[in-house]
Amino acid sequence: xxxxxxxxxxxxxxxxxxxxxxxxxxxxxxxxxxxxxxxxxxxxxxxxxxxxxxxxxxxxxxxxxxxxxxxxxxxxxxxxxxxxxxxxxxxxxxxxxxxxxxxxxxxxxxxxxxxxxxxxxxxxxxxxxxxxxxxxxxxxxxxxxxxxxxxxxxxxxxxxxxxxxxxxxxxxxxxxxxxxxxxxxxxxxxxxxxxxxxxxxxxxxxxxxxxxxxxxxxxxxxxxxxxxxxxxxxxxxxxxxxxxxxxxxxxxxxxxxxxxxxxxxxxxxxxxxxxxxxxxxxxxxxxxxxxxxxxxxxxxxxxxxxxxxxxxxxxxxxxxxxxxxxxxxxxxxxxxxxxxxxxxxxxxxxxxxxx
Amino acid sequence: xxxxxxxxxxxxxxxxxxxxxxxxxxxxxxxxxxxxxxxxxxxxxxxxxxxxxxxxxxxxxxxxxxxxxxxxxxxxxxxxxxxxxxxxxxxxxxxxxxxxxxxxxxxxxxxxxxxxxxxxxxxxxxxxxxxxxxxxxxxxxxxxxxxxxxxxxxxxxxxxxxxxxxxxxxxxxxxxxxxxxxxxxxxxxxxxxxxxxxxxxxxxxxxxxxxxxxxxxxxxxxxxxxxxxxxxxxxxxxxxxxxxxxxxxxxxxxxxxxxxxxxxxxxxxx
Numbered sequence: 001x002x003x004x005x006x007x008x009x010x011x012x013x014x015x016x017x018x019x020x021x022x023x024x025x026x027x028x029x030x031x032x033x034x035x036x037x038x039x040x041x042x043x044x045x046x047x048x049x050x051x052x053x054x055x056x057x058x059x060x061x062x063x064x065x066x067x068x069x070x071x072x073x074x075x076x077x078x079x080x081x082x083x084x085x086x087x088x089x090x091x092x093x094x095x096x097x098x099x100x101x102x103x104x105x106x107x108x109x110x111x112x113x114x115x116x117x118x119x120x121x122x123x124x125x126x127x128x129x130x131x132x133x134x135x136x137x138x139x140x141x142x143x144x145x146x147x148x149x150x151x152x153x154x155x156x157x158x159x160x161x162x163x164x165x166x167x168x169x170x171x172x173x174x175x176x177x178x179x180x181x182x183x184x185x186x187x188x189x190x191x192x193x194x195x196x197x198x199x200x201x202x203x204x205x206x207x208x209x210x211x212x213x214x215x216x217x218x219x220x221x222x223x224x225x226x227x228x229x230x231x232x233x234x235x236x237x238x239x240x241x242x243x244x245x246x247x248x249x250x251x252x253x254x255x256x257x258x259x260x261x262x263x264x265x266x267x268x269x270x271x272x273x274x275x276x277x278x279x280x281x282x283x284x285x286x287x288x289x290x291x292x293x294x295x296x297x298x299x300x301x302x303x304x305x306x307x308x309x310x311x312x313x314x315x316x317x318x319x320x321x322x323x324x325x326x327x328x329x330x331x332x333x334x335x336x337x338x339x340x341x342x343x344x345x346x347x348x349x350x351x352x353x354x355x
Numbered sequence: 356x357x358x359x360x361x362x363x364x365x366x367x368x369x370x371x372x373x374x375x376x377x378x379x380x381x382x383x384x385x386x387x388x389x390x391x392x393x394x395x396x397x398x399x400x401x402x403x404x405x406x407x408x409x410x411x412x413x414x415x416x417x418x419x420x421x422x423x424x425x426x427x428x429x430x431x432x433x434x435x436x437x438x439x440x441x442x443x444x445x446x447x448x449x450x451x452x453x454x455x456x457x458x459x460x461x462x463x464x465x466x467x468x469x470x471x472x473x474x475x476x477x478x479x480x481x482x483x484x485x486x487x488x489x490x491x492x493x494x495x496x497x498x499x500x501x502x503x504x505x506x507x508x509x510x511x512x513x514x515x516x517x518x519x520x521x522x523x524x525x526x527x528x529x530x531x532x533x534x535x536x537x538x539x540x541x542x543x544x545x546x547x548x549x550x551x552x553x554x555x556x557x558x559x560x561x562x563x564x565x566x567x568x569x570x571x572x573x574x575x576x577x578x579x580x581x582x583x584x585x586x587x588x589x590x591x592x593x594x595x596x597x598x599x600x601x602x603x604x605x606x607x608x609x610x611x612x613x614x615x616x617x618x619x620x621x622x623x624x625x
Contacts, residue, residue, distance in 0.1 A: 062457070062459075067486055260518065266521045326544065333430070333560075334539075341426060
């Protein structure tokens with residue numbers, strides 16, 4: 001191994017970690033699947049790969065830090081173009097704010113939806129435990145659990161009713177009247193079932209009581225499903241979502257598309273420069289381009305019957321050959337550089353050798 | 356065999372040969388052997404382009420565009436180091452717009468190192484390493500604005516490029532910058548040839564670093580990759596002959612090297 005400098009501790013550590021990181025993926029790639037499984041690498045591969053993704057995600061913080069440092073200092077010291085930096089920072093804060101508000105709102109709605117889903121699941125759990133009492137945990141008496149279910153259910157139903165009424169009154173819920181009607185109908189059903197359960201005696205589980213609980217569980221699941229749709233629909237029309245949509249879909253994506261559209265103009269400008277026949281090479285390029293363009297359109301076939309075939313041949317034979325040559329060369333060079341990086345056979349400029 | 360998740364005997368042999376070539380060339384340069392590297396006009400133009408900036412008093416722009424941390428970035432850093440040295444010597448403003456935050460840290464380190472190498476460490480301006488955006492076209496628009504504002508005298512575009520290649524190169528054209536491009540993306544090479552003064556194609560990007568630095572390790576790698584490539588060319592010729600032979604005698608198919616070397620060995624008992 002060629003070294004041109006005395007490595008310091010930092011460089012040594014980098015080399016060790018680089019080698020260890022590389023050897024894992026090298027072995028995973030080199031060894032047959034049977035060996036990878038036998039060594040236990042297969043079982044932990046996903047976790048290890050996720051670890052690398054987590055390390056990569058840390059770059060997000062680095063990027064944020066760099067932006068704030070570079071552009072923040074420009075604004076603070078009012079260097080040239082500071083207003084551009086200010087616009088960038090305002091955009092950054094606005095986007096972070098809109099995304100965070102949307103996330104927080106979604107979090108609250110998800111919590112509400114989950115709290116309703118739990119109702120049906122709670123009833124199902126009571127039925128299962130009544131049919132085959134668990135041995136690994138202690139459960140409260142049957143009547144006590146049913147009573148807790150009723151109390152919890154009444155609370156959830158009231159919550160759904162108030163949310164649905166508030167959404168309808170606000171007139172901005174985005175949910176159709178059919179959906180609202182469905183939620184109200186299912187809420188009424190669940191409320192009625194809760195009333196029936198409350199009126200019954202639940203000292204001991206019986207076939208009739210378990211059947212009623214099963215029916216209640218199914219109705220509660222249906223209510224949770226309708227409620228989640230109406231809630232998600234409400235999310236899509238919330239203020240935070242609108243701000244996010246405006247910033248991301250309305251501004252960011254549209255500006256990206258506008259930049260992409262510039263390519264059309266630039267291709268024409270670049271083609272004009274490239275196709276001026278000054279040398280034999282540019283003459284050949286021009287000829288090939290004219291054949292490809294004519295072969296692409298129906299008019300080309302009118303000029304010369306075999307124009308599309310000629311175009312196809314140009315693309316599939318000389319063009320593909322050139323592409324493959326470039327890819328082969330770059331691939332071999334990349335492989336050599338990768339081996340060098342893995343084994344840290346680097347020049348002093350990029351490893352240690354700090355002065 | 357599922358994709359390339361686990362190696363075939365053929366690829367293992369190739370990796371072994373690559374390793375042997377690299378070791379041999381490293382030993383040779385360690386023993387004082389000097390390899391000849393042919394002239395690459397695009398790299399010779401680097402000095403001229405930087406000199407032009409000194410004459411015009413305009414900044415130098417070097418971008419690695421969409422290149423992420425990996426072999427291609429390391430190849431680009433070699434050239435960036437040389438450009439940064441020249442910029443430091445001529446006391447020029449060097450701007451390196453960035454797309455990848457991970458790459459940015461390495462780029463900053465490389466430029467700082469280059470300034471130190473020529474004894475101008477205090478002249479290094481970290482603001483010259485600008486993070487524009489991690490979004491392709493936002494980066495492209497940032498680059499365009501930067502080129503127009505700064506009126507760059509020379510622009511170096513090295514690394515991996517996609518659809519934004521022409522936007523970047525046209526921005527340089529519009530301000531009259533001397534442009535040198537190098538890309539491993541074959542689809543973008545045509546755009547660079549149309550728009551730039553010099554274009555390095557494919558592996559020339561990897562060779563450029565060795566060419567400008569003449570650093571023994573890089574030169575040895577270049578020599579090793581040339582030998583491996585020569586071997587591949589030999590394989591292609593042999594492959595064509597064997598495929599022709601197989602077309603005449605189909606019974607030979609089972610004994611063909613490609614059948615043996617691409618065998619699925621995942622079923623082996625371990």
